[in-house]
Amino acid sequence: MPDTPSKESVRTVTASTFNSLVLEGKGPIVVEFMSYGCSHCRTIAPLLEQVAKMVESKEQIFMVNVAVDQELAEQYEIQGTPTFIMFLNGQGIGMVEGLQPDLSSVLAAVTQPFE
Amino acid sequence: MQTENHTKPILLFDDECGVCRHIAYGVRKLAKNKSGQSSICDRPIGNDPEMLRKLNPNLDIWNAYATIHVVMPDGSMKLGGEAVAEVLRSLSETRWFTWIFALSIFGFRPFQAMLNLAYAILADVHPIFGCESCGSPVAWVRPIRWMIDSAGAVFGLRRKSSAIPHFTVLSTKARATFPVSQSKASRLV
Numbered sequence: 001m002p003d004t005p006s007k008e009s010v011r012t013v014t015a016s017t018f019n020s021l022v023l024e025g026k027g028p029i030v031v032e033f034m035s036y037g038c039s040h041c042r043t044i045a046p047l048l049e050q051v052a053k054m055v056e057s058k059e060q061i062f063m064v065n066v067a068v069d070q071e072l073a074e075q076y077e078i079q080g081t082p083t084f085i086m087f088l089n090g091q092g093i094g095m096v097e098g099l100q101p102d103l104s105s106v107l108a109a110v111t112q113p114f115e
Numbered sequence: 116m117q118t119e120n121h122t123k124p125i126l127l128f129d130d131e132c133g134v135c136r137h138i139a140y141g142v143r144k145l146a147k148n149k150s151g152q153s154s155i156c157d158r159p160i161g162n163d164p165e166m167l168r169k170l171n172p173n174l175d176i177w178n179a180y181a182t183i184h185v186v187m188p189d190g191s192m193k194l195g196g197e198a199v200a201e202v203l204r205s206l207s208e209t210r211w212f213t214w215i216f217a218l219s220i221f222g223f224r225p226f227q228a229m230l231n232l233a234y235a236i237l238a239d240v241h242p243i244f245g246c247e248s249c250g251s252p253v254a255w256v257r258p259i260r261w262m263i264d265s266a267g268a269v270f271g272l273r274r275k276s277s278a279i280p281h282f283t284v285l286s287t288k289a290r291a292t293f294p295v296s297q298s299k300a301s302r303l304v
Contacts, residue, residue: 036162036176037130065162067131068162
């Protein structure tokens with residue numbers, strides 16, 4: 001599946017682009033492990049788009065579709081969706097799962113680990 | 116973007132949801148005529164937003180998972196109760212009574228409204244049938260789920276539940292070593 005166009009604030013990252021975009025990426029990067037069939041991911045999607053626009057000058061936010069990239073999900077021990085993993089200069093520094101579907105929780109989840 | 120041409124209505128269904136899979140299977144079976152041709156196609160929604168947009172440029176993958184969609188050969192889409200009516204119209208066994216959904220009284224279609232309501236109720240309650248991908252049921256369904264769980268506990272039956280709210284648990288798989296050390300991992304909820 002091709003990566004989503006860059007006009008979207010939350011871009012899709014696949015197994016083939018994960019290394020170059022996330023592990024070799026500079027600065028704070030948030031990766032959401034999600035699935036289109038997950039109702040919680042659906043609830044969070046517009047909030048995450050909003051948050052991504054708010055933090056776009058400081059952080060990059062990507063999503064990994066676990067239904068497509070199951071190996072990545074297994075590698076990062078993803079137990080369910082949505083799960084967020086925060087990377088700083090390619091190093092994993094935190095994870096959040098079971099996020100409450102409100103703007104402040106999503107914003108806190110993607111910014112607090114980098115403070 | 117080039118759109119995909121098709122001559123029959125296409126019913127999109129959530130293949131991660133057991134209830135939806137059963138309904139799609141039932142439709143597939145009923146849709147076949149004696150010569151083996153189908154009057155309606157069914158297709159899993161899948162995971163590729165671009166593929167769906169080829170069916171209809173206005174088709175959003177999140178919306179497709181949220182509500183039943185039937186993509187018509189003329190490019191239009193039927194959603195919710197309207198989509199159910201379209202499916203019933205396509206099946207020879209049910210086609211005979213579907214005229215009632217078009218019956219209009221001063222611009223109001225009572226039977227279509229009833230079908231819309233029935234669909235809305237089914238959409239709300241289907242997570243209680245054990246659909247992992249459907250997530251937590253809506254507020255009015257939770258007491259029903261509680262009653263089912265309580266009855267299950269009385270009879271020694273336990274439903275698999277997710278440990279964390281607002282979280283869809285994936286099926287159990289072999290686990291690898293997590294590259295983020297637990298001391299550094301910050302769980303905010």
